Amino acid sequence: MAIFSAVVLSMPIWMSPFGAAYPDILQKFVIFGVFAIGYNILFGLTGYLSFGHAAFLGVGSYTAVWSFKLLSMNIIPAILLSVLMSGIFAVAMGYIALRRSGIYFSILTLAFAQMCYNLAYSVLTPITNGETGLQLAKSDPRIIDRLFSEAGEGLPSTTLFGIETSGYSGFYISAVIMILAFYVSLKIFNSSFGLKLKAIKSNQNRMRYLGFNTKPYLLTAFVISGMYAGLAGGLLAATDPLAGAERMQWTASGEVILMTILGGVGTLFGPLLGVIIIKYFENIFSAVNQVDLHSFYALLPDWLEDIMVAVSSMFVGEGWHLTLGLLFMFVVAFLPKGVLQGVEIGYKKISSYFSKSPTKSTKKADTGANHGE
Amino acid sequence: MASKAVLQVSNVLKTFGGLKALNNLNLTIEEGTVHAIIGPNGAGKSTLLNVCIGQLTPDTGSVEFDGQNITGKSPHQISQQGISRVFQTPQIFEDLNIFQNVMIPALAQADGEFTFNPFKGLDQRKDVEQEALRIIDEMNLTSQMYDRAGAMSRGNKRRLELAMCLVQKPKLLLLDEPTAGMARADTNQTIEILKKIKASGMTKVIIEHDMNVVFSLADRVSVLAQGTIIAEGTPQEMRESELVKEAYLGGATI
Known part of the structure; x- marks a missing residue:
């Protein structure tokens, strides 16, 4: 746990060689980390594949922004309320969707999430502000803040008792929350409750014949993971106080499924690894352009350089989806337990290869562990 | 040794389409006994167990366990009351x-x-x-x-x-062919284990094809054919019964 915390908090340092050491993407790593950790509690432990978790992310964001508008710019009430609100939504959605299992459960969750998405664009426009997205305004009441101070000039920014929650401080606040969230999920994985959830995944009928009422177990897991999604949504709004309906679209649910499967479903670190890979591709790979490629291949002869640039440019910039798609296909086909399995296999091979010279093997083990986190 | 009934199945009818899998079946399992149920394939043995553990609800009739009516209760409630089942294909x-x-x-x-x-x-x-x-x-x-x-x-x-x-x-253990598909040595080992737990006084219902197992364990034997109990008695009586032989060999018509 201590090592894990250290690795997460030192991300600004060891991410810099990868060109990802700026606060915006670091925040995304940890916030979507919370989302994926929560999703893994449902999908990894019980095997129920939800296509609707983006709805909770959206609910969390809207709730947080409303809390900024009505109550206070402090992120504490915003985050608590967004967790609570998404929990309520998860109870409603889980109660209905968990009447079915397998593909029907997935379809029901998908339908529910799309319903939320479309409502946010149409009927619920007074709450969600439709396509423009929910934004802060100068005229917002902010009841709690008004008790202590007068409204200042311009738009206030989100704070944690005076600490600004954008930029690096936003990353550190989110990272601490993510570490706590990870600790809770670790506890759940190692508890008898977690074992029962794994047993439900393995053979739900047997669980019933052994005397377990499986419904409340599934509903609890569903609500916990929904609240994690709400927490992530609240954090997204806390670092950037703006909520739009596109956060609830089914592609956002699909993204968290990709992250979980890519990293390693049912493992503790896998989903986090998946988040880093996908968010890295989305933000860094997509920004690579022809000029970058030319400088990357500058050492090659000109004619070869042109060919290499032409080939590579299909995979970067706009084409980052292609690279990600190929990677995903490779992982699902050859590493059914995700990239984490690949890291484990690689680590075993390397450590057995270097077992004669122990100093080298520990060195390799260090880097392996870093990637694993 | 006749004491109180642990399980009381009364007039249970269960149909699948037009087929009467259980046809007004009555069965009493007494406390502390090992009760074997034998019968040809398709006689309704597994359906009977499914009704007992709440996997199936009977069309009519009732199942009483330990003095309480458990008809229509869900499997986990019945399990919590003290019925456990070993399945024909292991459910693990x-x-x-x-x-x-x-x-x-x-x-x-x-x-x-x-x-x-x-x-x-x-x-x-x-x-x-x-x-x-x-x-x-x-x-x-x-x-x-x-x-x-x-x-x-x-x-x-x-x-x-x-x-x-x-x-x-459990107060009542239901075993659905506990030795089916086992090698001889495994079967013997299982019989030993079952004998050991027999000594603990746990009530058991065994569905079994292997007559060696039945005769070495059971106190009572019921013969099931076409959804009803056609005979019941001690293992010795059943071995000699003409009716039973007919049910197994000739396809009983009652």
Whole structure:
């Protein structure tokens, strides 16, 4: 746990060689980390594949922004309320969707999430502000803040008792929350409750014949993971106080499924690894352009350089989806337990290869562990 | 030895389409006995067990267990009242190891049908763990305790499932062909285990084709054909009954 915390908090340092050491993407790593950790509690432990978790992310964001508008710019009430609100939504959605299992459960969750998405664009426009997205305004009441101070000039920014929650401080606040969230999920994985959830995944009928009422177990897991999604949504709004309906679209649910499967479903670190890979591709790979490629291949002869640039440019910039798609296909086909399995296999091979010279093997083990986190 | 009835099946009718799988069946299982149910394939033996554990609800009639009507109750409620079942094809948690497989039914006893304690680590459940380890040892599975259950031999899977049922200390244990598909040596081992638990006084219902098993274990035998009990008595009586021979060999017409 201590090592894990250290690795997460030192991300600004060891991410810099990868060109990802700026606060915006670091925040995304940890916030979507919370989302994926929560999703893994449902999908990894019980095997129920939800296509609707983006709805909770959206609910969390809207709730947080409303809390900024009505109550206070402090992120504490915003985050608590967004967790609570998404929990309520998860109870409603889980109660209905968990009447079915397998593909029907997935379809029901998908339908529910799309319903939320479309409502946010149409009927619920007074709450969600439709396509423009929910934004802060100068005229917002902010009841709690008004008790202590007068409204200042311009738009206030989100704070944690005076600490600004954008930029690096936003990353550190989110990272601490993510570490706590990870600790809770670790506890759940190692508890008898977690074992029962794994047993439900393995053979739900047997669980019933052994005397377990499986419904409340599934509903609890569903609500916990929904609240994690709400927490992530609240954090997204806390670092950037703006909520739009596109956060609830089914592609956002699909993204968290990709992250979980890519990293390693049912493992503790896998989903986090998946988040880093996908968010890295989305933000860094997509920004690579022809000029970058030319400088990357500058050492090659000109004619070869042109060919290499032409080939590579299909995979970067706009084409980052292609690279990600190929990677995903490779992982699902050859590493059914995700990239984490690949890291484990690689680590075993390397450590057995270097077992004669122990100093080298520990060195390799260090880097392996870093990637694993 | 006739004492009170643990299980009382009264006038149970269960139809699938036009087929009467159970046709006004009556059956009484007395406390502390080992009651064998035999009969040709398709006689309704497994359907009878399915009705007893709540997997199927009878069309008419009732099932009483331990003085309470359990007709129409859900499987987990019936299990919590004290009926455990070993299935014809082992129903275990294939993805988990043997220790975890036995821990879960032990937890069902300790926690009831639902307990929300996601922060109570497994290492804090020493009492439950001890009970599980004792049963695993009794079933000679200790050496494979951390192996994945799905990778075991069929005989071991059956023994594991028996361990999972025994750790719950049920009042009534239902065994659906506990030795089917087993090698001779495994069968003998299973008979030994069943004899050992017979001494504990647990009431058991055994569905079995292997007459050696039936005659070495059972106190009472009921013969089931076409959804009704056609004969009942001691193993000796059943061995000599013409009716039973006819049911097995000639396709009984009653």
